Amino acid sequence: MEHSELLDIVRRPLSPDTRLEVPASRADYERVAEILEREEAKYPQLWYDGMRSVAIVVAPPTPLHAEMAGGLLSKISNEVKMNSGISSEIASGLDNVSDSRTTMNNTTKASDGALLYWEGDRATLMIAVEIAVSQAYDSMRAAVSWSVCALRCRLGLAMCISEENRGSRPPRRHYASLEEANAAVDEARDDFYHQLIEHPYGPLQRDGVTWFGRVRLVVLETFRRQDEHCTPETLLEPSQSFTLVENGEYIPQNISPNLREVVLGDCIPTHLLNNQHMEATPVNFFQREWFETRFRGSMVRTAILRVWEKTSYAQPVPRY
Structure with missing residues (x-):
């Protein structure tokens, strides 16, 4: 080759x-x-x-990236299944997938997550989710636009997470054994969770090193096709945009009740629903407590991943 x-x-x-x-x-x-x-x-x-x-x-996603993508889809799916107007037979057709690779028109891509609906052996893409953690916004918007326009899904859901610069690269830390390394990492984890009490969205710091920068911005956006005949290369503008976190602070006044643009018709093919009222019923998936708990836990796990990347320990000498 x-x-x-x-x-x-x-x-x-x-x-x-x-x-x-x-x-x-x-x-x-x-x-x-x-x-x-x-x-x-x-x-x-x-x-x-x-x-x-x-x-x-x-590259592999951080815990914050992967867990927010999976968490959003799981919340939507669970809320749909709990709706009293949805039969268990219909609810069983919902399926959450990650890294759903698709090829179309000489283009191969995968979304961070997707909500599918299965009818027999045929799957319909209903919602595609993209998460961008300190990445270029245009790249994320292009990815979710492709899923909506090229793959003809009902809704694109995108979360853009911007972390402030962490400063200089931390030095590598060396430990005499794996046990010592584990103990040090456990102490760092406990310290990070304690820091969240005062700084719910960072920074997470230890020994003069910032392991997760303060969260500058979290924006959740929805994307829909305005034209049924839009081409795969169309770059969509968001249909709704909600600022969740700004400069390390949660912004509750920017959240409409339950992000009402997400409806049952986005999750289940409309011919399976009883009427237009059912199709337009909001999926009440977004709650502040859920978001904060999942987001902060994912921040800590991402910081710990970075700690481990800079951790070395002595290997035991084999005995023969």
Whole structure:
């Protein structure tokens, strides 16, 4: 196989949540994707944007990224299933998936999560979720627009999370054993949870190092097709935008009750619902207590992941 810049890049160590765009032909993408598939490596993932002839290398998500995507979908799915107007037979058709890879028009991408509805062996994409943690907003908007326009799903749900700069890179810490390293990490975890009492959205700091920066902004947006015939490359504007956190503070006045734009018709094909009133019934999935509990726990787990990345310990000498 000829030298491939794309293959060189997927072989590099990548920080969590990194996304790199590499100019590449479709043939080069397919060669490298085949290598990753043979190795059965979940990450890095490799996508392809056929409209721009760009391969997208995707590193593993942080806990904050992965858990917020899964959490939003689970909350929506659970609230739908609890609706008294939904039969158990209909509710059983709902399915949450992550990393749902799709190929269309020479483009291969995956959303962070999706809500599918199964009728027999046929699945319909209802809601696609994208999370961006300190990534370019335009990249996230392009990803969710592609899911809505190219894949024809009912609704795109996107959360943009902006973390302030953490400053200088922390030094590596060395411990005499795995037990000592575990003890130090456990102390850091307890300390981080204690810090959340005073600073609910960071920063999380220890020994002069910022392990998670203060949360500057969290915005939750919905995206819908205004034109049924929009093309796959359409870049949508958000239909609704809700600022949840700004400069480390929760903004309750910016949240409409339960984010009412998300309705049952977004989650279940309309021919299965009884009437238009049922189709337009809001899915009351967003509660502040749930959001804060899940978000803060994910912040701590992300900070701990970063601590472990800078932790080394002595291996025991084998005895023969």
